[in-house]
Amino acid sequence: MDSMLYPINSISRRCVSLDGLWKFQFDEDGDGVDKGWNFELDNPIEIPVPASFNDFFVDKESREYCGDFWYEKDVFVPQEWQGNDIFLRFSAATHRAIVYVNGYNVGEHEGGFLPFNCDISNVVYYNQYNRICVKMNNELSHISLPAGNVKTLTNGKKMNAPYFDFFNYAGLNRSVYLTCIPKEAILDFSVSHHINGCDAITDYEVTTNGEHNVIVNVFDNDGNKVASSIGKKGVLEIKDVHLWQVRNAYLYHFVIMIFDENEVILDEYFDEIGIRTVEVKNEDILINNEPVYLKGFGKHEDSDVVGRDFNIGVMKRDFELMKWIGANSFRTAHYPYDETIYKIADKEGFLVIDEVSAVGFMESMMNFLDASSGKKTAWFKKESTPQLLENHKQALTELINRDKNHACVIAWSLFNEPETTDEAAIPYFQEIFDLAHQLDPQNRPRTFAMIMNSRPETCKCYQFADIIALNRYYGWYIGGGYEISDAKMMFKQEMEAWKDKHLNKPFIFTEYGADTDGSLHKLPSAMWSQEYQKEYLNMQHEIFDSYSFVKGEQIWNFADFQTTEGIMRVNGNKKGVFTRQRQPKDIAYLLKNRWENLPQNYKSKQGS
Numbered sequence: 001m002d003s004m005l006y007p008i009n010s011i012s013r014r015c016v017s018l019d020g021l022w023k024f025q026f027d028e029d030g031d032g033v034d035k036g037w038n039f040e041l042d043n044p045i046e047i048p049v050p051a052s053f054n055d056f057f058v059d060k061e062s063r064e065y066c067g068d069f070w071y072e073k074d075v076f077v078p079q080e081w082q083g084n085d086i087f088l089r090f091s092a093a094t095h096r097a098i099v100y101v102n103g104y105n106v107g108e109h110e111g112g113f114l115p116f117n118c119d120i121s122n123v124v125y126y127n128q129y130n131r132i133c134v135k136m137n138n139e140l141s142h143i144s145l146p147a148g149n150v151k152t153l154t155n156g157k158k159m160n161a162p163y164f165d166f167f168n169y170a171g172l173n174r175s176v177y178l179t180c181i182p183k184e185a186i187l188d189f190s191v192s193h194h195i196n197g198c199d200a201i202t203d204y205e206v207t208t209n210g211e212h213n214v215i216v217n218v219f220d221n222d223g224n225k226v227a228s229s230i231g232k233k234g235v236l237e238i239k240d241v242h243l244w245q246v247r248n249a250y251l252y253h254f255v256i257m258i259f260d261e262n263e264v265i266l267d268e269y270f271d272e273i274g275i276r277t278v279e280v281k282n283e284d285i286l287i288n289n290e291p292v293y294l295k296g297f298g299k300h301e302d303s304d305v306v307g308r309d310f311n312i313g314v315m316k317r318d319f320e321l322m323k324w325i326g327a328n329s330f331r332t333a334h335y336p337y338d339e340t341i342y343k344i345a346d347k348e349g350f351l352v353i354d355e356v357s358a359v360g361f362m363e364s365m366m367n368f369l370d371a372s373s374g375k376k377t378a379w380f381k382k383e384s385t386p387q388l389l390e391n392h393k394q395a396l397t398e399l400i401n402r403d404k405n406h407a408c409v410i411a412w413s414l415f416n417e418p419e420t421t422d423e424a425a426i427p428y429f430q431e432i433f434d435l436a437h438q439l440d441p442q443n444r445p446r447t448f449a450m451i452m453n454s455r456p457e458t459c460k461c462y463q464f465a466d467i468i469a470l471n472r473y474y475g476w477y478i479g480g481g482y483e484i485s486d487a488k489m490m491f492k493q494e495m496e497a498w499k500d501k502h503l504n505k506p507f508i509f510t511e512y513g514a515d516t517d518g519s520l521h522k523l524p525s526a527m528w529s530q531e532y533q534k535e536y537l538n539m540q541h542e543i544f545d546s547y548s549f550v551k552g553e554q555i556w557n558f559a560d561f562q563t564t565e566g567i568m569r570v571n572g573n574k575k576g577v578f579t580r581q582r583q584p585k586d587i588a589y590l591l592k593n594r595w596e597n598l599p600q601n602y603k604s605k606q607g608s
């Protein structure tokens with residue numbers, strides 16, 4: 001099993017960041033290996049890691065490049081690491097990678113948003129520089145997550161054609177590490193919590209690759225040991241527990257050690273763990289048995305110049321803005337984010353709906369529009385569907401293994417806007433939903449974001465969701481502008497139809513929004529103006545507030561973001577509450593006023 005543990009330095013572990021400038025070269029003919037590029041690139045430029053390569057370039061062919069491309073870096077491996085296991089740890093390589101060290105193939109990975117390790121112990125030279133060459137590829141297909149297609153232009157150039165609405169940024173978007181792990185090592189651990197009066201009972205399980213015993217110690221914020229247990233599997237009882245609460249986090253320091261007969265520590269790993277429970281009960285989402293109303297955003301990892309890179313400065317600004325506006329949650333649309341984001345969400349007490357990159361599961365360049373018109377594409381009936389399912393399962397397994405211990409993660413989003421109008425979707429959904437259930441020791445609620453034509457009378461798959469999550473654009477893609485009163489009626493009709501189903505489940509809105517030019521004012525309002533964004537939002541809020549089973553609102557999007565160019569997008573999607581540079585549009589003040597005044601337990605018996 002590949003260990004998903006986040007790399008740390010401890011008494012037994014070493015990790016060195018390889019971020020910085022790497023060599024980079026496009027491989028248009030895809031024959032880099034024949035040319036010996038697994039040993040050395042022949043005409044590289046330098047490029048920063050982490051970052052998407054696209055927006056550094058000033059020529060369009062490079063920015064839009066579709067195909068194979070390579071990275072190269074020399075790295076020193078110290079002598080004193082000999083005898084341990086040495087890994088390269090890629091936090092993400094978008095969308096696929098084959099890794100060579102000193103010319104040898106040491107690992108491959110499909111999927112651009114989750115980490116993987118390459119064991120390089122057998123090919124490294126100690127006390128010397130070693131060469132890493134990474135062959136990557138950014139092509140979309142019907143079996144890639146996210147899904148899309150590659151077109152060939154008449155001039156012979158390949159072009160990515162995504163079935164989704166964000167720019168297909170690629171490259172080494174997240175940090176790369178060189179790690180040194182002892183031979184007998186902790187590979188994985190998981191925790192799940194129960195509250196018993198004032199105390200917490202935490203079930204834990206540690207996976208190692210050896211026979212020696214394990215000890216788990218838990219420390220509070222002041223460094224006091226509050227629980228301890230010996231064994232790879234056991235129970236930790238924490239008296240007078242300080243629970244992790246929404247926007248009021250508390251983290252315990254968990255230290256896991258393997259020790260031998262002489263009490264010598266063979267491996268040490270630690271993590272910050274919030275203790276809370278999460279559950280869906282009737283129409284409520286409960287955190288520590290208390291109902292919570294979600295206020296927040298669908299987001300993207302997207303910023304100027306560096307694209308889909310994990311940008312620590314932008315992350316900090318985003319959290320400050322989310323706190324300022326009174327949000328308590330976000331969805332990692334449309335792919336798993338960098339691990340640091342979950343760590344900060346743990347610290348700040350944000351609730352995260354963690355989404356796997358199953359997006360574009362409807363064959364359309366503008367599915368946000370086509371879905372409203374009822375287009376059908378028989379997505380789950382393709383010959384390639386079984387391979388897609390395998391890739392989806394792999395990504396979901398990696399996601400849950402990576403994120404299962406985060407207190408902030410309160411639900412898994414297993415698809416964004418799949419085509420659910422055909423029976424063929426049902427067995428596929430069954431497998432994915434069952435797998436999430438089986439993999440998650442905390443048994444979190446599962447959901448998927450439903451596209452406009454997944455309606456009460458057409459959707460064949462809503463029964464799988466523990467939380468019904470709707471992406472709805474009444475007043476934008478349907479009945480925009482002066483027709484907004486009709487849009488409101490249609491919206492109500494749909495909500496009444498959901499109500500009549502008596503599902504006894506919480507509903508949340510995972511998307512609603514109106515494209516808005518941050519500099520455009522118009523009296524009276526017109527679509528794209530700041531005035532219209534407000535009008536649109538007031539209408540949405542009226543609907544949300546009139547249904548007691550609506551338990552959350554996550555507006556699309558936190559910030560403006562880059563998309564493929566086209567007639568529907570003016571330099572990207574402009575539905576941001578903030579601009580791409582993270583400055584507020586007028587709507588931000590309206591939301592701040594609403595969210596600061598909505599109680600955390602809005603619409604519960606105590607909070608309505």
Ligand code: GCB
Pocket residue numbers: 164165166334368416417471511556573575
């Ligand atoms: C959607 C998609 C999202 C798009 C959004 C839009 O339904 O889930 O990726 O960006 O609509 O703005 O059209």
